[in-house]
Amino acid sequence: MVGQRSRVLELAVLGLLHEAPMHGYELRKRLNATLGAFRAFGYGSLYPCLKELLAHGLIAEEAPETTDGAAKPLSRRSKIVYRLTADGKERLQQLLAESGPDAWEDDGFGVHFAFFSQTQADIRLRILEGRRSRLEERLDGVRAAMARTRERMDSYTLELHRHGLESVEREVRWLNELIASEREADIGPGRGGGHHPGGRADPGAAD
């Protein structure tokens, strides 16, 4: 076994290809648009990943619009459109069903969250709660460290930690809202697969 692609990129690629078949160049744009500021991938990561997914049979090349006699479908350099295979769909489901550390650590959380609409409600909840615990652990750690070394810290270091702490606290509050929203959606209507996290009560009035 060679390349052991990173879970993050693999999930993102499979998730996007599940929505629609695409070629690499486009995939990269959608990738960085979807993940936003969390993460950015270059071709140097993407193409080897596609190559490996292909080798493992999780994705396949599609013949690119052979309207004519299909004399030279992909003889030279041209667009290569990839689509998910059955195995790929299965693998995607498997990745989406993960609710362990991979899904709530800094690296993985953003991607898993980005594909929450394809994730089961109970898994969503477990990931959100896992991330919250993780962040609360971190809060405890930083707060303890600050208490221990407050005297030796100059005002800039202190300010840095204060701001860092506040950022994490903010994310915890955000998670609390999301978790509440998920629970509500789960018990409200009799259905089990609701999806509407946008229940924020302040449209406009930003900044």
Add this chain to the structure above:
Amino acid sequence: MVGQRSRVLELAVLGLLHEAPMHGYELRKRLNATLGAFRAFGYGSLYPCLKELLAHGLIAEEAPETTDGAAKPLSRRSKIVYRLTADGKERLQQLLAESGPDAWEDDGFGVHFAFFSQTQADIRLRILEGRRSRLEERLDGVRAAMARTRERMDSYTLELHRHGLESVEREVRWLNELIASEREADIGPGRGGGHHPGGRADPGAAD
């Protein structure tokens, strides 16, 4: 040239050793306490870095408390206390004087900020402003991407971007406060090297 140590770790190590000589194990704890949630280094990064700094003459081993006849100072495994050499101090000053991308990108900013009390006032200001520009660029990018693809995004992806955007906006506001504070300190008293970023008007009442 072999290991080209990362600027981040190099600056952090030199900065901490400038405050007081230390051995590696302690250094690592102080490192992670100082950088807080921003970054964490393991021994696998630290020791090779120390080795290289030593080879370049930026730090030196100190004889560890040779109270007795100094028969076996460091024959076997024992604490190795490092201190900055003259070259190391010079290098530290050089790194602290940097106000370019290295100092305001995600990676470097936290470390540079953590050692702001050893940094000149004008450099501090330039780093803060550079970081603010950087973040504003990012805001523009994300906002444009959201405007372009709002329709194709499900509510979770949208929420992810909304939260990410808000986090960056928060950091910009924080930087605005810091910049204002720096400017005030610079013109207020006739002195040129003031340092008091803690001018926040809400003690207590957090959360």
Add this chain to the structure above:
DNA sequence: GTTAGCATGTAAGGAGTTACATGATTTT
């Protein structure tokens, strides 16, 4: 017909992390 931008790839290497291996010192 040539520049600009779309599209695909590879090689080298940077920046650390993880797991391991081992020795020294303090606590129980």
Add this chain to the structure above:
DNA sequence: AAAATCATGTAACTCCTTACATGCTAAC
């Protein structure tokens, strides 16, 4: 003296970035 923890180090490996190399397609 056994266990915990302090302390130092290395090798392998991960995961991504940068720089390069190439070809195809549309605009001017």
